[in-house]
Amino acid sequence: MKVMHKVLKKIDLAPRIKLLEIDAPKIAVKAKAGQFVIMRIDEKGERFPLTLADWDPKNGMITIVFLEVGVSTIKLGAIEAGENVRDILGPLGNPSDIKHLGSVAVVCGGVGTAAAYPIAKALKKAGNQVVSIIGAKTEELLILEDEMRSSSDELYISTDDGSKGHKGFVSEVLETLIETGYRFDLVYAIGPPLMMKATVNVTKHHSIKTIVSLNPIMVDGMGMCGACRVTVDGRTKFACLDGPEFDGNLVDFDELIKRLRAYLPEEKQAMSQLDEM
Amino acid sequence: MTDDKPTSHPKRVRKETVKMAKQKPEDRRTNFDEVALGYTEDQAISEAERCLQCPIPQCVKGCPVEIEIPEFIRLIGERKYNEAIKELKRKNSLPAICGRVCPQEEQCQKQCIMGKTGEAISIGRLERFLADWELKKPVEVPRKAPFTNKRVAVIGAGPAGLTAAAELAKLGHRVTILESLHKPGGVLVYGIPEFRLPKRIVASEVNYVKRLGVTIEKNILVGKTHTIPELLNGGFNAVFIGTGAGLPRFMRIPGENLGGIYSANEFLIRVNLMKSYKFPNFDTPIRIGKKVAVIGAGNVAMDSARSALRLGADEVSIVYRRSREEMPARVEEVENAEEEGIIMRLLTNPIRFIGDENGSVRKMECMRMQLGDPDESGRRRPIPIDGSEFIIDVDTVIIAIGRTPNPIIQKTTEGLETTKRNTVVIDESTGETSIKGVYAGGDIVTGEATVISAMGAGKRAAKAIHEYLMGKAGT
Numbered sequence A: 001m002k003v004m005h006k007v008l009k010k011i012d013l014a015p016r017i018k019l020l021e022i023d024a025p026k027i028a029v030k031a032k033a034g035q036f037v038i039m040r041i042d043e044k045g046e047r048f049p050l051t052l053a054d055w056d057p058k059n060g061m062i063t064i065v066f067l068e069v070g071v072s073t074i075k076l077g078a079i080e081a082g083e084n085v086r087d088i089l090g091p092l093g094n095p096s097d098i099k100h101l102g103s104v105a106v107v108c109g110g111v112g113t114a115a116a117y118p119i120a121k122a123l124k125k126a127g128n129q130v131v132s133i134i135g136a137k138t139e140e141l142l143i144l145e146d147e148m149r150s151s152s153d154e155l156y157i158s159t160d161d162g163s164k165g166h167k168g169f170v171s172e173v174l175e176t177l178i179e180t181g182y183r184f185d186l187v188y189a190i191g192p193p194l195m196m197k198a199t200v201n202v203t204k205h206h207s208i209k210t211i212v213s214l215n216p217i218m219v220d221g222m223g224m225c226g227a228c229r230v231t232v233d234g235r236t237k238f239a240c241l242d243g244p245e246f247d248g249n250l251v252d253f254d255e256l257i258k259r260l261r262a263y264l265p266e267e268k269q270a271m272s273q274l275d276e277m
Numbered sequence B: 001m002t003d004d005k006p007t008s009h010p011k012r013v014r015k016e017t018v019k020m021a022k023q024k025p026e027d028r029r030t031n032f033d034e035v036a037l038g039y040t041e042d043q044a045i046s047e048a049e050r051c052l053q054c055p056i057p058q059c060v061k062g063c064p065v066e067i068e069i070p071e072f073i074r075l076i077g078e079r080k081y082n083e084a085i086k087e088l089k090r091k092n093s094l095p096a097i098c099g100r101v102c103p104q105e106e107q108c109q110k111q112c113i114m115g116k117t118g119e120a121i122s123i124g125r126l127e128r129f130l131a132d133w134e135l136k137k138p139v140e141v142p143r144k145a146p147f148t149n150k151r152v153a154v155i156g157a158g159p160a161g162l163t164a165a166a167e168l169a170k171l172g173h174r175v176t177i178l179e180s181l182h183k184p185g186g187v188l189v190y191g192i193p194e195f196r197l198p199k200r201i202v203a204s205e206v207n208y209v210k211r212l213g214v215t216i217e218k219n220i221l222v223g224k225t226h227t228i229p230e231l232l233n234g235g236f237n238a239v240f241i242g243t244g245a246g247l248p249r250f251m252r253i254p255g256e257n258l259g260g261i262y263s264a265n266e267f268l269i270r271v272n273l274m275k276s277y278k279f280p281n282f283d284t285p286i287r288i289g290k291k292v293a294v295i296g297a298g299n300v301a302m303d304s305a306r307s308a309l310r311l312g313a314d315e316v317s318i319v320y321r322r323s324r325e326e327m328p329a330r331v332e333e334v335e336n337a338e339e340e341g342i343i344m345r346l347l348t349n350p351i352r353f354i355g356d357e358n359g360s361v362r363k364m365e366c367m368r369m370q371l372g373d374p375d376e377s378g379r380r381r382p383i384p385i386d387g388s389e390f391i392i393d394v395d396t397v398i399i400a401i402g403r404t405p406n407p408i409i410q411k412t413t414e415g416l417e418t419t420k421r422n423t424v425v426i427d428e429s430t431g432e433t434s435i436k437g438v439y440a441g442g443d444i445v446t447g448e449a450t451v452i453s454a455m456g457a458g459k460r461a462a463k464a465i466h467e468y469l470m471g472k473a474g475t
């Protein structure tokens, strides 16, 4: 049976960052904060993971946000509303463990903000005081500011170049907040591995439990390949099965960063091929 | 090379089997085309004539699904191929696949009387000959029983699921297969390479199942997209679990997460399912180095090693901690691998991987082993030799030391009894699990086994499901 997934809406959020709403009713009714899908765009496409940024069970659609970095995300960015995506599998991974804890900081950077948005929303709904810190390289690249504001009690912004909010990193904003007396019962850190690592370095110092959502290379997304293996507390875990969320204090980020670079030469080769087309 | 002329004196039975033509090693090293080319009609008849037609055939006892082997061989000898394939298909619905991948030398051919004084009848090659003969004709879809109005969900489109689905459809039930990958076939599409099992053969078997009226829904991960209780409450009268053993085992030694170290499953999924041997025409990349080491010596290891060679590695070795005798792979595949130039490093076990500053594997430290007394598996236990450590250069490592059951259903299905090894517990005679109306079979129950045993389990469970559904209809 051929089930295609129609793209219902496409929004350019920022340069090279796009949002798609896609028809995927079975996934929309099951999705929970923290989960992801595996996509394959066309017959020759690779399988790659994207975290769910939103979903609408009533209308049977899911929302994804992505940065065009490689062959697959560039191909995905070229799909217009009305066109189809070949395969979507999900929802995958364990949902976030959303509880009433008190005060929670949601620290996110880049497209990680899209993955953090459902979590912030769920945390707020569960009665937590939510303080969000969103970051990007420049103001232009900031995404989902309004959405994050409406699902947080307080919102802070940081940009690497200082074009908006704090000049520097989200982890520095968090550190300042902690030092000025904010007490957090939990921190969520979602974004590029270096950003998560920097955030964990801050919270470790203050003994605050920190959850990170990892984004290693994945193929099947359901435990069959081990491409997604990460070292957590000295033991190998499969991010797709055991995660994607882990206790950030226990994650070997350096290994994760090296593993993410495994296919850089091939990625370049494929991109030059894409350019020629 | 291999084209033996058939003898014209069937009375004096030849001790040697008719050889099967293969692509030459120097040619096949560089392509993904099928290696074994199959018997010609004359060769098949000549081989069939060697069969003694034993009154109490031992070969049948060696076959997990008890094919009437002498009978179909006799029919080949009489050139009654249509009748022969019908006889074969009464017991085995996937002969084109089993003829290629069954470990015959451990099963039917091991028992063959001819093997005591000479070479056993090549039952697998004859099976393949018949199946390929049939594939050349338009597919005949068997007559189905009238619709029963019962719906069955089959989880997983591997050999177990496909067989169960086909049998249930023939009995008149409405069957939907729910498969998590984007392509049906299980290990037959994502694991076993093209050069050993062409994907067009798997596709034609899948098509046959569809022609029987079975619906295949892809990209459905049961346990996540739907759960088993949801299926039972949502209109399915019974469920069959055939989710296989696809979770790769790692060695748990230092350096195992370095770049360039793959599980065999990842490597083979990239190559077979995602067609990365056609990168960049297909989007999925594969990194293959100059020196490749494959850890393990089963079919999965041989398939990985031979794929790596075809992807352009300079040197590929199998690293195995026991000796040749204990290798679990099909004998024919070990021979093929050696002919192609795969190096066998036996009685050798890795203890550590060493990487460079980018986190890519560069070297592997190993120990030499010796064999002690037999362990639980009946094979002699490998024991490390003190002080025998040595280092070899590698830039790609493929770990093929085994796979355990896919875990998602067990984690998400309350009341489903499982073992410590995470296999699903069933009633051996029916395949029923601890949940009423839910059956299971194949690698998910046995742990890693064979295509033919998964198929047999699918068939057995289909029969029991049918009885369950029809019995229930009466009450």
Ligand SMILES: Cc1cc2nc3c(=O)[nH]c(=O)nc-3n(C[C@H](O)[C@H](O)[C@H](O)COP(=O)(O)OP(=O)(O)OC[C@H]3O[C@@H](n4cnc5c(N)ncnc54)[C@H](O)[C@@H]3O)c2cc1C
Binding pocket: B101, B102, B103, B155, B156, B157, B158, B159, B160, B161, B178, B179, B180, B181, B184, B185, B186, B187, B188, B191, B192, B220, B221, B222, B223, B242, B243, B244, B245, B246, B268, B299, B300, B303, B330, B406, B408, B409, B441, B442, B443, B444, B448, B449, B450, B451, B452, B454
């Ligand atoms: C590389 C390799 C080579 C092999 N060579 C041989 C050989 O030469 N001879 C031989 O006899 N045997 C061989 N085997 C073993 C043989 O392939 C297996 O024993 C057989 O395929 C098991 O069949 P199955 O139907 O139980 O499972 P599988 O073939 O594993 O199929 C299970 C299917 O279920 C799907 N699935 C898993 N979880 C879910 C879920 N939660 N929801 C939906 N779908 C799900 C999977 O995607 C898969 O398609 C080999 C195995 C491998 C990996």
Ligand code: FES
Binding pocket: A217, A218, A219, A220, A221, A222, A223, A224, A225, A226, A227, A228, A229, A238, A239, A240, A241
């Ligand atoms: S992505 Fe394959 S095991 Fe996690």
